[in-house]
Structures are given as structure tokens and as C-alpha cells.
Amino acid sequence: MRHEALSEARLGFGCLRPGDQNNSGRRAVACKEEIWMIALWGQVILPLVEAVDGKHVLEIGAEFGLSTQALVNFARRVDGHVHCIDPAPIFDVEEFEAQYGGRLSFYKDTSLNAIPKIPEVDVVLVDGDHNWYTVYHELKLIEAHSDHDALKLPLIFVHDTAWPYGRRDLYYDPASIPEEFRHPYAMQGMGRQKRELMPEGGINADMNNALVEGGERNGVLTAVEDYIRESSLDFEFLNLPLYFGLGILISRERLDSNPALAAEMQKLHGMMQGEKLITITEKLRMNLTGIVQRMQREQAASQARVEELERELAQLRGG
16 A cells, blocks of 8 residues: 555554553653654655655654654655654653664754754654744744745644644743743643633643633644744645644645645645534544543542552551
């Protein structure tokens, strides 16, 4: 098959392994952050990458390395290379680099520090810190790194352009965001049709989420739109409302000069004719995600209570 199917089983990775229950924050949503790329690879991402003859890829945000491994396997097939940026990867980077030899270069740094150090690439996958300040400046740096040349600008995929972070900031490390660009935030969950955070429950309740959804300089999609509006380049931007939102950003000049790329984008526009159905499906999936996360919190609380009772019982027996 032209579009090789990727699955978690074939990659040899799980999302949360034994012992990860105590990991919070980024670890709690690691599955979401990586499986989107695998789920959308064959039907959405790979056809576009092949249309631009993409071989050299920049991945911003690695988490457990699930998507990194998939990308390196692709790079092996096309004689390419993967550059990966993540300041706090949740896997053994040295082991990965040893396993994949000259196909992987890892930058254990923030994206805003690392992007200028990276050689020219064909494709960029943006899935790091989901806030306006970071994504906006990532896109600005990518353009500057391409000498503001529309034909040199890579094909860019931006994740989390739909709910919950399309219009709301998330801060993995709030201190790294300048105060004037950082919205008030709290470790509280988000709910559908709720601009403010929920006092209890909700999605990603253990993350630093902006208190209010919407408004200026707030969220990933807002960052992309602001970048497009302010850039001197002309763009084609397609926002697919599935798997937390996938934005596809291509310079108009590059699109007009590449008939194969234009044909693949036209296919995706055709898919968008069913956008209403896709959006409904996404809402249902997100509702299910909220239920699953609530169950996970309840299970963790129950487990903690069991352990507490076991300790008390052991003390009574010992006394």
C-alpha cells in the first residue's frame, strides 16, 4: 500500500506504562499528543509530504517518542532525517539516537531556542507548548529561518487548532512565557460550551490552562491566524476539525508551483464538505475523553485511599 498504516502495536510503544501513574501535566496527555499524528498519517499527512518530496522533518514536541519513532521509520525509507525538539522528553534520548543512528538529531531545548540551530527542512510538525506566544513565535522563526522565501518555507502542520486549545492557552512552564503574553491561569479542567474553567472535573484538570477561552493572543488557532495576517507571504491554510484540530499551512507560491500538492489539498478540501459531521464526531470523542479522564482521576483517588488504609492497618498491626 502507498500509505503505510501505522499503529501503536507496530511501533512497540504504549502511552502510559507501569509506573507512569505518578506523572502529571504533560505525561497525563501524552497519548493525545502523539497518536494524532499516527491516526492522520496515511490519509492526511503522508500524501502532502510525498507531494513536496519531503525527506527532512522537524518535529516540535516529542513526549514519549511515539511519533518520533514513526517519523524516523519514514526517514529511513526515503533516505531522510528527523530533527526533534523537546525540552523534557519522556523517553531515553540517547537510546533513541543510538538505535536510529544518523537519522535523528535531538535538541533538548525549547523550540524558540532550537529552531534557529536546525538545518533547512521540508516539513514541520508543530505540537509543543500550546499557547499563543510559543506558536506565534515558532511560526515567525520558521519563516525567518527560510529567509522569508515562499518557496523555501516548509510544509507546516500545526496541532491543537480546535477545542480545547484553539482559543485557550496552555502553559507547560508558565515561567517561560513573558508576563505580558501570559493569561491568568489555573490547574482546573475545561468543559464544552464553557469559557471559564470548571471548579471540578473537566478536561486536562491537571494542566495550567488559561482562565478564560477566547480573546486576543489566546490559543493555538489564534496564533496561526495572527501569524498569517502579519506575514508578508500569502498562505493557504486548511484547518481540519478532528483529533483536537490539525492546521495545514502552505505558502501560496509553493502551492501554485506544485500541481501534485495542489491536487492533494483539493482532496482535503473535499473532505471538509463533511465538516459538520466531522465536528459532531469530534465533540462526541471529546465528551468521551472527559468521561475517561474523570474515571482515571477517580481510580487514582481510590487507589491512593486504599494505600492509605493499608498503611494505617499496617501501623495498627505493628502497634
